[in-house]
Amino acid sequence: MRIGVLTAGGDCPGLNAVIRSVVHRALTGHDDEVIGFEDGFKGLLDGHFRPLDLNAVSGILARGGTILGSARLERNRLREAAESAPDLARQYGIDVLIPIGGEGTLTAARMLSDAGMPVVGVPKTIDNDISSTDRTFGFDTAVGVATEAMDRLKTTAESHQRVMVVEVMGRHAGWIALESGMAGGAHGICLPERPFQVDDLVKMVEERFARGKKFAVICVAEGAHPAEGSMDYKKGEIDQFGHERFQGIGNQLAVELERRLGKEARPVILGHVQRGGTPTAYDRVLATRFGWHAVEAAHRGQFGRMTALRGTNVEMVPLAEAVTQLKTVPEDRIREAESVF
Amino acid sequence: MRIGVLTAGGDCPGLNAVIRSVVHRALTGHDDEVIGFEDGFKGLLDGHFRPLDLNAVSGILARGGTILGSARLERNRLREAAESAPDLARQYGIDVLIPIGGEGTLTAARMLSDAGMPVVGVPKTIDNDISSTDRTFGFDTAVGVATEAMDRLKTTAESHQRVMVVEVMGRHAGWIALESGMAGGAHGICLPERPFQVDDLVKMVEERFARGKKFAVICVAEGAHPAEGSMDYKKGEIDQFGHERFQGIGNQLAVELERRLGKEARPVILGHVQRGGTPTAYDRVLATRFGWHAVEAAHRGQFGRMTALRGTNVEMVPLAEAVTQLKTVPEDRIREAESVF
Amino acid sequence: MRIGVLTAGGDCPGLNAVIRSVVHRALTGHDDEVIGFEDGFKGLLDGHFRPLDLNAVSGILARGGTILGSARLERNRLREAAESAPDLARQYGIDVLIPIGGEGTLTAARMLSDAGMPVVGVPKTIDNDISSTDRTFGFDTAVGVATEAMDRLKTTAESHQRVMVVEVMGRHAGWIALESGMAGGAHGICLPERPFQVDDLVKMVEERFARGKKFAVICVAEGAHPAEGSMDYKKGEIDQFGHERFQGIGNQLAVELERRLGKEARPVILGHVQRGGTPTAYDRVLATRFGWHAVEAAHRGQFGRMTALRGTNVEMVPLAEAVTQLKTVPEDRIREAESVF
Amino acid sequence: MRIGVLTAGGDCPGLNAVIRSVVHRALTGHDDEVIGFEDGFKGLLDGHFRPLDLNAVSGILARGGTILGSARLERNRLREAAESAPDLARQYGIDVLIPIGGEGTLTAARMLSDAGMPVVGVPKTIDNDISSTDRTFGFDTAVGVATEAMDRLKTTAESHQRVMVVEVMGRHAGWIALESGMAGGAHGICLPERPFQVDDLVKMVEERFARGKKFAVICVAEGAHPAEGSMDYKKGEIDQFGHERFQGIGNQLAVELERRLGKEARPVILGHVQRGGTPTAYDRVLATRFGWHAVEAAHRGQFGRMTALRGTNVEMVPLAEAVTQLKTVPEDRIREAESVF
The missing domain is CATH 3.40.50.450 (Rossmann fold)
Structure with a gap:
């Protein structure tokens, strides 16, 4: 043959x-x-x-x-x-x-x-x-890379009292966010399958700070989006190869959370490291x-x-x-x- | 509740x-x-x-x-x-x-x-x-640890023209050997489920050397054993906690292969690193x-x-x-x- | 005491x-x-x-x-x-x-x-x-994290004929970019210590593509900046905690390279994963x-x-x-x- | 040229x-x-x-x-x-x-x-x-591999109240044992440079158990040896390629500690994984x-x-x-x- x-x-x-x-x-x-x-x-x-x-x-x-x-x-x-x-x-x-x-x-x-x-x-x-x-x-590799990143971010968030917003891949399905969020111990997970309420995230973070856990890690699929009216959100500029520039949901959500919480919220966009390598x-x-x-x-x-x-x-x-x-x-x-x- | x-x-x-x-x-x-x-x-x-x-x-x-x-x-x-x-x-x-x-x-x-x-x-x-x-x-962690070890051993085996015998866990079932052997690209896999013929391993290694691939990695479950008459093999001394001392199948197989092949064959017994850690x-x-x-x-x-x-x-x-x-x-x-x- | x-x-x-x-x-x-x-x-x-x-x-x-x-x-x-x-x-x-x-x-x-x-x-x-x-x-940990990311990005860049721009930490000194760039095999390294010429990067990428190496990885310190007149570049918006938003040099350089090369150039901003974890x-x-x-x-x-x-x-x-x-x-x-x- | x-x-x-x-x-x-x-x-x-x-x-x-x-x-x-x-x-x-x-x-x-x-x-x-x-x-890679192994063994030792004896490379100099022992948090380190007293190790383990730390990890260079009269110790059989078989110091020390302590002591011989791979x-x-x-x-x-x-x-x-x-x-x-x- x-x-x-x-x-x-x-x-x-x-x-x-x-x-x-x-x-x-x-x-x-x-x-x-x-x-x-x-x-x-x-x-x-x-x-x-x-x-x-x-x-x-x-x-x-x-x-x-x-x-x-x-x-x-x-x-x-x-x-x-x-x-x-x-x-x-x-x-x-x-x-x-x-x-x-x-x-x-x-x-x-x-x-x-x-x-x-x-x-x-x-x-x-x-x-x-x-x-x-x-x-x-x-998929398993992508989840592994994202989880390792969250492991690293968690200690930083904890020592420095920060909110970390980690954007992972998944435009139409939230599997990577779901599993890396679970494995990385994220305190909030946002998936394309279900519009998220920024209010819920704000409340979760505030409750954590209130009981002495002064940090939070939120895992967001790139395809996640806020529920209608939940926050101002617009798609970024699209380049000639069809990619959105910079203004992904991770970046915008971090800005929004920082504004509402009055606490430092930093975005980390994992990007292509999830889809390459061994x-x-x-x-x-x-x-x-x-x-x-x-x-x-x-x-x-x-x-x-x-x-x-x-x-x-x-x-x-x-x-x-x-x-x-x-x-x-x-x-x-x-x-x-x-x-x- | x-x-x-x-x-x-x-x-x-x-x-x-x-x-x-x-x-x-x-x-x-x-x-x-x-x-x-x-x-x-x-x-x-x-x-x-x-x-x-x-x-x-x-x-x-x-x-x-x-x-x-x-x-x-x-x-x-x-x-x-x-x-x-x-x-x-x-x-x-x-x-x-x-x-x-x-x-x-x-x-x-x-x-x-x-x-x-x-x-x-x-x-x-x-x-x-x-x-x-x-x-x-x-299980996935154990397989991951064993695979990473084989990744490392493979480059050494190749550069230095050696046979590496890697003993992994699995007393009664060969799942770890099977999957880490596949993932690590082992050239021979020995499982408890099926007695192995040393002759087959010898032949495999010799054929590899003959076609210029002057190394081999063999993955052996601790519970694997040679087919009747295939090689001299005896259980090692058992300590007070029920563990066999030193003379596991990996060590004995490496000695046997070295003897028959006239080539360096080194055992690596992964042991407890497979069952600990993150x-x-x-x-x-x-x-x-x-x-x-x-x-x-x-x-x-x-x-x-x-x-x-x-x-x-x-x-x-x-x-x-x-x-x-x-x-x-x-x-x-x-x-x-x-x-x- | x-x-x-x-x-x-x-x-x-x-x-x-x-x-x-x-x-x-x-x-x-x-x-x-x-x-x-x-x-x-x-x-x-x-x-x-x-x-x-x-x-x-x-x-x-x-x-x-x-x-x-x-x-x-x-x-x-x-x-x-x-x-x-x-x-x-x-x-x-x-x-x-x-x-x-x-x-x-x-x-x-x-x-x-x-x-x-x-x-x-x-x-x-x-x-x-x-x-x-x-x-x-x-420092060694930060370099290790950045190097591992470049290892992953390299295979993707190669298979998919892309330019990857990896932004690593280093606002005033380029040590992380230097060493992770060397260890990760980057084809271009931009440091705060020496303004870079976009023309040089463009030429390097084109030469690589010309001799059949249809990809490139460029490692950029967050504090690197283009030589006077080399490209349009402006600092991004600064948030209340003193951080620049989104428009770091990595993102801007990727856009510029994509424009000049007519080839896909993707930014990856490693961010805080470099400074946390074990x-x-x-x-x-x-x-x-x-x-x-x-x-x-x-x-x-x-x-x-x-x-x-x-x-x-x-x-x-x-x-x-x-x-x-x-x-x-x-x-x-x-x-x-x-x-x- | x-x-x-x-x-x-x-x-x-x-x-x-x-x-x-x-x-x-x-x-x-x-x-x-x-x-x-x-x-x-x-x-x-x-x-x-x-x-x-x-x-x-x-x-x-x-x-x-x-x-x-x-x-x-x-x-x-x-x-x-x-x-x-x-x-x-x-x-x-x-x-x-x-x-x-x-x-x-x-x-x-x-x-x-x-x-x-x-x-x-x-x-x-x-x-x-x-x-x-x-x-x-x-050297850094070898130390890294040995450290990662100790990280894994430590959690097992702790949960299961065991003594782990980890043998690392170093026939004449103890650098790998020294640095991986420090990095891996070993509780005892045995180097070729200084004959060790088994009594000291026994005492250290007993003191740990006494204060509730019911485990210990001991890092031994392959070239380490007990002080005169400290324990029975003999070199193993040497094969045709000059390698000692099975009975390295790690294995013998584990047996000796188990005998004296009446507690489970398991050897792990890291071997060639330390010298191969990326x-x-x-x-x-x-x-x-x-x-x-x-x-x-x-x-x-x-x-x-x-x-x-x-x-x-x-x-x-x-x-x-x-x-x-x-x-x-x-x-x-x-x-x-x-x-x-």
């Missing part, structure tokens, strides 16, 4: 572990060949690829990033590509394409699959917001398993599906199922976190 | 996080009181306990060990205690006992429960070998959730049960179910790991 | 290690008593203090922050205090005051000393900018040695001095010497770093 | 950072060529080398091990080589050889230098026992500076010397000076540590 593999979308710790696992399983478990397309779907369309043997993936298990690169591709180029999907597969002589990516990538994968290309997807997102899989690799053991294992199962699924002819963690098992689920809706934090998970505020 | 909590058995990162979560949920989510028994069941029998309020659990989330202590108790003292279980509960005025512990503790918990004490258990083991829960807290974010979250759900279960009157992770949910399962058999590594999980050897 | 100890100024990993060491040496090496003033000089003036015995400092060696707290004090209150310095010492019955702090604290210490109070200072700053000591504790082994050792030597100096009557690392020795240097000028990065250290850009 | 570089001796975090720095400085600061000999002096004698350009050293700054490899060489082969040293240099067309290594390597370097080869040495040892340099890279920021900076200065010294014609840290400066010192005697821990450094026991 000849397998094509590519990585697309934002960085995510564990990408290299999947690539390595695909190559290892394909070459040692079967007698396959593997080629890697460079810079995501771009490499697929432009014919940039290279063969991947055991040496090519040596030493990458613990490395962040992706040896195959990743780049943006305009949506219409991809749509055109979909039309000639079977030709593409023939052109490279591949029997299956294994795209590793997030929601956008999986949607594209589904398009190609529907158009007749044999595809087995591997879901990837640090945000953990893909339906039909209990967890995605990269993956945790958990993410390496999950990524390795996903790679292994993707190859096995290909050999069983289970196309149009992607790997998914269900309990302790890795199962193959339809791509269609995965991309129809975002997995957000349900109410009962929020409730669990509230008592540790 | 008045809740008694205790920790028993070996150390496990996350114990303090459970205690903290029980106290937080009980005091802020309900209007409960919590007392903590010292040194496990010993404190319960000897009447050593102290009240736990929010201040008592402040700052312990990220701390290893247990603020309540843990000590061994002879089995017959416990059996006697079970006979007067309802009296014990009355004596302390507790409406529920939440014991946090491993297989031995949960068996004791079941005994007390059968004897009429209201009990809600919380499972704990770094070995991850308790049935009916997908994962236990402490828990990973994953373990803190799981421990916190277990504590929360234990309190909720108590309020719902779900006694004789323990918390268990099932998929992404925490559910309450009968204690009886949990302690009847060990959860060992199934064949298909071993197969996943083999291709990354 | 009766010793008073206090911590003042911003947070710095290692403060607790000094306090612990002072108490240990005083109580076990001598037969002293130690009291700790709360919230810096505020506790000294307001009479808030507590006795410190071995139990009081148990378990704090590895903990960030300061168990004694730290708070701002208006300069004139301190000046008044200086006038009655000998009375203050008498009032508390202390034979020596050991203030642990940065430049401001040491200046105050000198004032008190000149006014007749027996003082032995311990220098503290994550910025490493105090003259007469080779290093200060806290100290590195290096900082714990240095802090412990400083505490030990401060007590010894007190017993030798070496007042008006502070501990200083000189080579491998800890020596006592006049407070006057320490606070007259800032230790900035000399030209030859900058030159060493340039070849690794 | 044409520069030859090689790494010899045991593994040490920072080797790759030196290689990278030599190449960067030589190629971008000057217009040099660099070749790397493989597997230490073996490559020099056998003619195994490869050119090193910027790409060859890309991404290795943070990686443990050495990309050039390192292997043992019989002493007489080296002695023969020394006789034809000038020919060797001519043969490869190198104007200078930069060997990076420990005491053995530097002695060899001196032999080659005396025989007429232009040599600039770079000292390397995790043990920090080379005279004439304040510190060597690798270097700390401190070690990366020092290694990078050493590489830079080695190239500069070569250009100034300062042969027969090696780089050395003196205070905050890197200076060139005669090789002869460096290898005449081991730098052991002086009495006053031991005294500083005692009060924190």
Whole structure:
């Protein structure tokens, strides 16, 4: 069998572990060949690829990033590509394409699959917001980085009687904020799933100070927003690459809290450190398993599906199922976190 | 409601996080009181306990060990205690006992429960070998520590053309060896579940050297053992506390490999560093959730049960179910790991 | 001997290690008593203090922050205090005051000393900018945190063809930027000591992209600024606590580079994570040695001095010497770093 | 200028950072060529080398091990080589050889230098026992690893009322034990420099238990040994590679303490994890500076010397000076540590 593999979308710790696992399983478990397309779907369309043997993936298990690169591709180029999907597969002589990516990538994968290309997807997102899989690799690493930052900030906040507002990633789903907030012992957690009341945060901080705990750490997902009328809040300027500049919710909330509390409130915007670097053991294992199962699924002819963690098992689920809706934090998970505020 | 909590058995990162979560949920989510028994069941029998309020659990989330202590108790003292279980509960005025512990503790918990004490258990083991829960807290930390060690050993092995034999914990189940071996990129993994052939390891190393990869890392669970006739192997001397001295399988395997290969093979016995210290974010979250759900279960009157992770949910399962058999590594999980050897 | 100890100024990993060491040496090496003033000089003036015995400092060696707290004090209150310095010492019955702090604290210490109070200072700053000591504790931790962040950002930058601008602490001296930039393998380092040319950075990035290295990491001290005419740059709004809001040099430089390069340039502002949390082994050792030597100096009557690392020795240097000028990065250290850009 | 570089001796975090720095400085600061000999002096004698350009050293700054490899060489082969040293240099067309290594390597370097080869040495040892340099890279990483292990063991020891005996590296000098013992808060530290009395350790532990601190951590250098008559102690069996098997001082001391105290005492032998893996920021900076200065010294014609840290400066010192005697821990450094026991 000849397998094509590519990585697309934002960085995510564990990408290299999947690539390595695909190559290892394909070459040692079967007698396959593997080629890697460079810079995501771009490499697929432009014919940039290279063969991947055991040496090519040596030493990458613990490395962040992706040896195959990743780049943006305009949506219409991809749509055109979909039309000639079977030709593409023939052109490279591949029997299956294994795209590793997030929601956008999986949607594209589904398009190609529907158009007749044999595809087995591997879901990837640090945000953990893909339906039909209990967890995605990269998420554990992101939560770990954010938690370590909160561990550090907590001692400072305590010694210096400060409020710390830590903004973590999560535009549409608050999983990172939820779990790093719980693990880091945040006293307040703000998620995109539920508009927050600034009054509640103010009250929480004041009650803490009143009982002698003269500090607080508040963990805010970048996609969290205040409840209507709760505070003045406006989106910042958007740059040419679609990123908001400086004025994220973390910064604005710190200013607001400082104003209302009359106490020092400092923002810390963790940003990209959450999505790079060496993956945790958990993410390496999950990524390795996903790679292994993707190859096995290909050999069983289970196309149009992607790997998914269900309990302790890795199962193959339809791509269609995965991309129809975002997995957000349900109410009962929020409730669990509230008592540790 | 008045809740008694205790920790028993070996150390496990996350114990303090459970205690903290029980106290937080009980005091802020309900209007409960919590007392903590010292040194496990010993404190319960000897009447050593102290009240736990929010201040008592402040700052312990990220701390290893247990603020309540843990000590061994002879089995017959416990059996006697079970006979007067309802009296014990009355004596302390507790409406529920939440014991946090491993297989031995949960068996004791079941005994007390059968004897009429209201009990809600919380499972704990770094070995991850308790049935009916997908994962236990402490395991992720242990795997993380072992993986980091292997990351370090790998560069040394490679630069200095050595075989490294890393012995990790796991007397009856090989979960730590399996996952840290996968995450650390070990070239051989030996588990208690399946006797290993020294010949296979020798062959693997020689093939690696032959194709220019002049090093190997082998991850061995302390409970792994060679297949009949595969190598000379005898148990070491046992000390008064039941521990084997020095001559564990890691040390003996390194000697054997050195002899057969004529190449340097060095053992590294990770030992207790795997079960101490600050828990990973994953373990803190799981421990916190277990504590929360234990309190909720108590309020719902779900006694004789323990918390268990099932998929992404925490559910309450009968204690009886949990302690009847060990959860060992199934064949298909071993197969996943083999291709990354 | 009766010793008073206090911590003042911003947070710095290692403060607790000094306090612990002072108490240990005083109580076990001598037969002293130690009291700790709360919230810096505020506790000294307001009479808030507590006795410190071995139990009081148990378990704090590895903990960030300061168990004694730290708070701002208006300069004139301190000046008044200086006038009655000998009375203050008498009032508390202390034979020596050991203030642990940065430049401001040491200046105050000198004032008190000149006014007749027996003082032995311990220098503290994550910025490493105090003259007469080779290093200060806290600095190594700050550099470590910044380096780890750059390690993570580098893989992301590489896989996703980005420029990362990492802003680290250092308002007047660029030590953190210099050393974390070197350790993190930054391709450009901007220090307060030498205005930077945006053109040089643009050229460096373009040259890298030209030879196939399609990413760059630039490490910028918060106090760095562009050379005259090099780019539009203005200080941000200052809040009531004296902090600049959002528009630090890191953010502005990223915008400027993105504009000029036409490539994605993302800022990461590390902020307070650099100054909190558990100290590195290096900082714990240095802090412990400083505490030990401060007590010894007190017993030798070496007042008006502070501990200083000189080579491998800890020596006592006049407070006057320490606070007259800032230790900035000399030209030859900058030159060493340039070849690794 | 044409520069030859090689790494010899045991593994040490920072080797790759030196290689990278030599190449960067030589190629971008000057217009040099660099070749790397493989597997230490073996490559020099056998003619195994490869050119090193910027790409060859890309991404290795943070990686443990050495990309050039390192292997043992019989002493007489080296002695023969020394006789034809000038020919060797001519043969490869190198104007200078930069060997990076420990005491053995530097002695060899001196032999080659005396025989007429232009040599600039770079000292390397995790043990920090080379005279004439304040510190060597690798040491900080080793201390960091050992400290982290002690942090983890301490919480376990405390919760479970145990004595932990941690054996760290240091055959002839106790620097790692001294600094990791101080940083990890060990209650006893045993160094090669001063035979220890088991009685003192027993007394210390008993006193701790008596005042309610029912645990202790003892940090032992592998080269430490009991005072005459203090305990039964014999060296273990030596294997064909010169390593002692299992029965190191850590293991034997734990058995002895357990016997005398009647309390559980568990050994942890950290072993090779201390000398592998990614270097700390401190070690990366020092290694990078050493590489830079080695190239500069070569250009100034300062042969027969090696780089050395003196205070905050890197200076060139005669090789002869460096290898005449081991730098052991002086009495006053031991005294500083005692009060924190």
